[in-house]
Amino acid sequence: MKKTNAARILDRLKIDYELKEYKVDLNDLSAIHVAKDVNMDIKTVFKTLVARSDKNDIIMACIPGDDELHLKKLAQVANFKKVEMIHLKELLPLTGYVRGGCSPLGAKKAYPVFIDETALKWPKIAISAGVRGEQILLAPQDLIKAVNATVADLIK
Numbered sequence: 185m186k187k188t189n190a191a192r193i194l195d196r197l198k199i200d201y202e203l204k205e206y207k208v209d210l211n212d213l214s215a216i217h218v219a220k221d222v223n224m225d226i227k228t229v230f231k232t233l234v235a236r237s238d239k240n241d242i243i244m245a246c247i248p249g250d251d252e253l254h255l256k257k258l259a260q261v262a263n264f265k266k267v268e269m270i271h272l273k274e275l276l277p278l279t280g281y282v283r284g285g286c287s288p289l290g291a292k293k294a295y296p297v298f299i300d301e302t303a304l305k306w307p308k309i310a311i312s313a314g315v316r317g318e319q320i321l322l323a324p325q326d327l328i329k330a331v332n333a334t335v336a337d338l339i340k
Contacts, residue, residue, distance in 0.1 A: 188287075188290065188313045188314040188315055188318065189289070189290030189314055190287045190289035190290040190311075190312075190313050190314040190320060191203060191313055191314075191320060192290075193289050193290050193330065194289070194320070194322065194326075194330060197329075197330055199322060199326045199329070199330055200322065200323070200326070201320050201321060201322040201326070202308075202320070202321040202322070203313060203318055203319070203320060203321075204222045204310065204318070204319045204320075204321055205317055205318055205319075206218055206221035206222050206317055206318070206319065207221055207317070208284070208316045208317040213283055213284030213316070214249070215229045215230075215231040215248075215249025215250065216249055216250055218249065218310075218319060219249055219310075222310065222319055224310055226248065226249045226250045227248045227249075227250070227302065227305075227306070228248075228306050228308065228309050228310060229248070229249040229309070229310045229319070230246040230247060230248060230249065230299070230300075230303065230309050230310065230311050231246070231247060231248075231249050231286075231312075232244055232245070232246050232286045232287055232288050232311060232312060233245045233246075233247065233253050233269065233286075234269070234270045234274075234275060234278065234279060234286065234295075235253075235255070235258060235267040235268060235269055235270060236267065236268060236269075236270050237259070237262065237264035237265075237266070237267050238259075238264055238265045238266040238267070239264060241262075241264070241296075242270070242278055242293070242295050243258070243262050243267065243295055243296045243297075243298065244288050244291070244295050244296070244297045244298070245258055245297075245298045245299075245300075245338055246288055246297065246298070246299045246300065246303070246311060246327075246333075247300045247338050247339050248300060248302055248339065251300070251339040251340070252339060252340045253269075253338060253339065253340075254337075254338060254339055254340045255267050255268060255269075257336070257337055257338050257339075258298060258336075258338055261298055261334060261336040261338070262296065262298065262334075278291075278292065278293075279291040279292055279295075280292040281312075281314060282316065284312075284316045285312050285313075285314060285315045285316040285317075286312055286314075287311055287312040287313060287314040287320070288311060288327070288331045288333070289311070289314065289320075289327075289330060289331060290314055294331075296334070297331040297332070297333040297334070298333060298334050298335075298336055298338060299324070299327065299328060299333045299334070299335050299336075299338075300335075300336070300337065300338040300339055301335050301336060301337050301338075302339070303324035303327070303328075303335070304324055304325075304335065306324060307323065308321050308322060308323055308324075309321070309322070309323075309324050309327065311327065
């Protein structure tokens with residue numbers, strides 16, 4: 185297992201984490217599939233979504249895998265009038281990541297990261313390691329520190 189940029193960032197910050205591999209199913213890149221495969225509660229497997237504001241700023245939101253992002257709540261917390269999801273074709277050029285492998289750590293630019301407050305209910309959560317087939321398990325407080333995240337209610 186080759187270390188990803190996300191894992192190297194955590195190493196540099198001396199943050200404890202665990203890497204978990206899972207079988208990639210190109211027909212099902214959902215967090216629900218990942219949670220089943222790594223044998224974790226879906227509420228602890230966080231997906232990273234990328235949005236664009238009305239001012240053309242890019243922001244990232246990490247929410248539980250089976251929840252839906254509330255765009256109005258995200259816009260409010262990020263101090264924008266409106267945000268919308270980016271188009272899938274923009275994901276790789278903006279972040280350096282592909283769908284199913286987008287991590288809040290180690291994107292091309294240090295975009296603002298917003299994490300749903302439910303993350304704090306768990307001793308450990310999982311996020312993408314930056315590639316399909318690998319998750320990083322870490323304490324939510326460590327992720328918040330690593331990406332300087334804002335914690336807020338982001339789900340519907």
